[in-house]
Amino acid sequence: MSDPNGLHLDDLSLDELLRRRSVKWTHYPPDVIPAWVAEMDFPSAEPIRRAVSAAVERSDLGYPPFIEDSAFGEVVSGWADRTYGWQVDPESVTVLPDVVRGLQVAIQVLTEPGDGVVIQPPVYPPFFGVVKETGRTLVENPLVFRDGRFEVDFAGLDATLSRAKALILCNPHNPTGRAFSREELQAIAGLAARHDAFIIADEVHSALTMPGVPHTVFSTLGDEVAARTITVTAGSKAWNFGGLKCGYAVGGSQELAAKLRSLGHLMLGGASILGLTATEAAYTEGGPWIDEVVAYLDGNRRLLGNLLGKHLPEIVYAMPEATYLGWLDCRLLNLQPDPFTFFLDKAKVAFSAGPNFGSQGEGFVRFNFGTSRAIVTQIVERMAAAVDRART
Ligand SMILES: Cc1ncc(COP(=O)(O)O)c(C=O)c1O
Numbered sequence: 085m086s087d088p089n090g091l092h093l094d095d096l097s098l099d100e101l102l103r104r105r106s107v108k109w110t111h112y113p114p115d116v117i118p119a120w121v122a123e124m125d126f127p128s129a130e131p132i133r134r135a136v137s138a139a140v141e142r143s144d145l146g147y148p149p150f151i152e153d154s155a156f157g158e159v160v161s162g163w164a165d166r167t168y169g170w171q172v173d174p175e176s177v178t179v180l181p182d183v184v185r186g187l188q189v190a191i192q193v194l195t196e197p198g199d200g201v202v203i204q205p206p207v208y209p210p211f212f213g214v215v216k217e218t219g220r221t222l223v224e225n226p227l228v229f230r231d232g233r234f235e236v237d238f239a240g241l242d243a244t245l246s247r248a249k250a251l252i253l254c255n256p257h258n259p260t261g262r263a264f265s266r267e268e269l270q271a272i273a274g275l276a277a278r279h280d281a282f283i284i285a286d287e288v289h290s291a292l293t294m295p296g297v298p299h300t301v302f303s304t305l306g307d308e309v310a311a312r313t314i315t316v317t318a319g320s321k322a323w324n325f326g327g328l329k330c331g332y333a334v335g336g337s338q339e340l341a342a343k344l345r346s347l348g349h350l351m352l353g354g355a356s357i358l359g360l361t362a363t364e365a366a367y368t369e370g371g372p373w374i375d376e377v378v379a380y381l382d383g384n385r386r387l388l389g390n391l392l393g394k395h396l397p398e399i400v401y402a403m404p405e406a407t408y409l410g411w412l413d414c415r416l417l418n419l420q421p422d423p424f425t426f427f428l429d430k431a432k433v434a435f436s437a438g439p440n441f442g443s444q445g446e447g448f449v450r451f452n453f454g455t456s457r458a459i460v461t462q463i464v465e466r467m468a469a470a471v472d473r474a475r476t
Pocket residue numbers: 122181182183184185208254258286288289318320321326330331
């Protein structure tokens with residue numbers, strides 16, 4: 085498939101991908117197909133390539149401008165309004181090297197050492213580390229698998245928030261691919277209000293909701309909700325430039341925005357000049373690319389379901405509503421010593437190991453299908469052949 089931007093999403097070559105220097109393509113030997121770290125294999129959006137190349141051409145690789153001297157806040161604000169009806173005061177945007185730094189500074193702004201911070205595993209592994217490393221108390225409220233999808237355990241959330249100061253909400257959710265509905269988010273907001281808890285909303289996958297699946301920005305649920313929310317996000321996940329380092333946090337009230345800004349450069353770190361450039365290009369001219377990529381990923385998530393149904397029906401796969409990540413429950417296959425090691429050793433495919441996302445991930449792997457249909461197919465064929473060999 086190709087699009088007017090000249091994207092050739094179907095034409096990826098493993099030989100060419102192996103020339104990339106990113107961790108995804110350098111960590112494992114070349115006979116292993118990497119389907120782990122959350123970056124996609126597609127060619128970058130043309131407006132991003134153009135803007136970054138132009139910066140390189142004019143040797144514009146110095147320190148990034150002060151945020152108030154750049155268009156960044158205005159660009160974020162315009163994109164948030166056009167895309168989600170989210171009103172962002174450009175001055176409330178705090179620039180960061182990445183989203184994980186945003187989680188860290190939000191925890192520091194909203195809570196004190198020792199305070200409880202709730203996370204809902206299985207979840208993006210740094211959620212565990214960032215709570216522990218900031219000296220807060222990790223409180224787990226695992227998602228529950230009900231009627232074929234992962235859901236928030238609201239009774240559990242009520243109980244855990246009673247001994248916590250904040251919740252780190254991952255929406256859309258990595259690794260389950262849930263895009264929580266407005267009603268679910270309202271219920272979360274209601275419990276946060278009841279317990280006077282803050283919400284740290286990691287919405288970095290927001291632009292990767294599948295066609296027809298809305299993304300609700302948590303802060304848009306009302307002024308009272310916004311006043312207890314810090315949103316942390318970036319253009320880098322959806323537009324695939326994680327290596328350029330640029331994320332940002334938005335305080336949902338003047339007070340929270342001011343607290344974030346007051347942290348100073350040593351804590352906040354700032355972005356790279358190329359990261360700012362790429363984010364601005366993504367948010368102003370990256371619409372056609374993301375539309376094309378999301379449409380393609382929609383096909384991939386269905387293809388993955390069909391292939392697993394045909395070759396490995398024991399694997400339980402709840403098709404994601406967002407992201408390019410499949411959360412595969414391999415427990416019925418009883419793979420030894422565990423599914424990650426089995427598929428790496430026997431199928432030469434590197435997934436993300438389920439237990440990295442919490443103890444709920446035992447027996448699971450996370451499949452990154454942000455690649456061509458041919459490569460997705462090859463991965464499942466390798467998995468199926470390895471399982472067949474192990475049976476005979
Ligand atoms: C939920 C979530 N938050 C944060 C990140 C990392 O973002 P960054 O590289 O900007 O820290 C990821 C990466 O996959 C993610 O899935």
